[in-house]
Amino acid sequence: MSYDDVEIEDMEWSEELQAYTYPCPCGDLFQITKDDLRLGEDITRCPSCSLYITVVYNAEDFAGSTSKMNLEPSKQQPVAVA
Numbered sequence: 730m731s732y733d734d735v736e737i738e739d740m741e742w743s744e745e746l747q748a749y750t751y752p753c754p755c756g757d758l759f760q761i762t763k764d765d766l767r768l769g770e771d772i773t774r775c776p777s778c779s780l781y782i783t784v785v786y787n788a789e790d791f792a793g794s795t796s797k798m799n800l801e802p803s804k805q806q807p808v809a810v811a
């Protein structure tokens with residue numbers, strides 16, 4: 730069972746951990762990275778106990794940043810081989 734549902738806005742971004750964090754009642758922190766979010770991960774488990782939270786977020790907010798490179802028009806020309 731999930732301990733709680735937490736909005737991403739209610740989590741705190743940690744530059745040190747490069748992850749969104751949320752305090753666990755045991756004193757440790759739930760952590761979820763942007764990579765996790767990009768992959769559609771929405772559950773993060775406390776590293777110190779068995780509790781976990783469901784992160785509520787808009788997947789499109791994170792998915793967009795990975796597809797930028799795919800928007801580059803392909804400039805590849807057929808190479809003439811002698």
Ligand SMILES: [Zn+2]
Pocket residue numbers: 753754755756757775776777778779780
């Ligand atoms: Zn905990």
